[in-house]
Amino acid sequence: MSLSPKLLLHGYSIGIFPMAEHRDDPELFWVDPKIRGVFPLDGFHISRSLARRLRTCGFTISINRDFAGVVDGCADRSETWINPELRRLYQELHRAGRAHSLEVREGASLVGGVYGVVLGAAFFGESMFSRRTDASKIALAYLVDRLRQTGFTLFDTQFLTAHLASLGAIEIPRAVYHSELKQAIDLKADFTADLQQTPQGVIQRITQTS
Template sequence: MALTPELLLQGYAIGIFPMAEHRNDAEIFWVDPKRRGIIPLDGFRLSRSLRRRLRNCGFRVTIDTEFPGVVDGCADRAETWISTEIRQHYLSLFHAGHAHSLEIWEGDDLVGGVYGVAIGAAFFGESMFSRRRDASKIALAYLVDRLKMAGFRLFDTQFLTAHLASLGAVEITRAEYHRRLSSAIEAQADFTGHRIPSPQEVIQRNTQTS
């Protein structure tokens, strides 16, 4: 069966996600990890050094302003699972309002960002990139803050990496993930219905619960 944006959404809704072996791979496979990485929205770790960077970096943050650029930034590495076909499907999801990006700018230069898919109150983080020190961490801090303010209940990171673990990500079992997913996709959240907060607002909201 050919992959379509509709099939992608159905896959996320039952707990699986697509990958390719490399950029030019014509085949796409589904992944359902035995253990799943998530960032608890009340457990994001905003370290003292990251708080300083948020205050002093001078970056500008936008939402859904340069989705293709964020996807391309994430794919701009020696090895990537974001094939040409996968890229096109995520662009289709973006245009349909199901995928979103958060961009980090230094002047007019896109220097970091993160993108993912939203269904109900579940956000499925796909990938992030950084062209300046801490740009991806700052993107995640703003993303977690937005998900909390917008009423999301689940932030899926797919896998647990050392980088994500340092920011508060944890692993849960497949069964526990599916339980949380079922509840989250039945709830409502609004990714785009909030203004961009100031760095101090992000710091205050996340320091209180981390």
């Protein structure tokens, strides 16, 4: 299956997303889970240990400074569904302002991050990676805070993992997901809005509603 960025976005708009069997498989296929993983934006769980880590880690957070680096970090594992075709497509969506990354750095080194696709007020989380303890959890905390502050209503995680569940992600039926998706893509949100996100601010805003 050969995809264009336009067709890829259409797939997201109707609730499906592409994957490859592995990095060396040139073929893509659409996935439409009966049960969908989502992150309620008012339900992110910050444990005491994660709050302490947020305050003391010394990581710096940025958005869209190294989209390619985040995608490559996500693909840098023994098994990945990100093949060269998907990498190319996400790069094109990023250049078009439809895909974004959030980076976690330790000094000059990229040590974690997350990236996803945006349609309206829906953020489709694609993948994340971590090269330091809790780097992916910290990336998700900053991401949830950014999504909440910039008008998003749906954070799609595609599938529910134990890692995501421990942070507050849940599963919902396909029909419920499609209903929430339809509402979200008709709204407006601005992922790149200029925000001042400090560790304490992120903790306070998230814990006030979770």
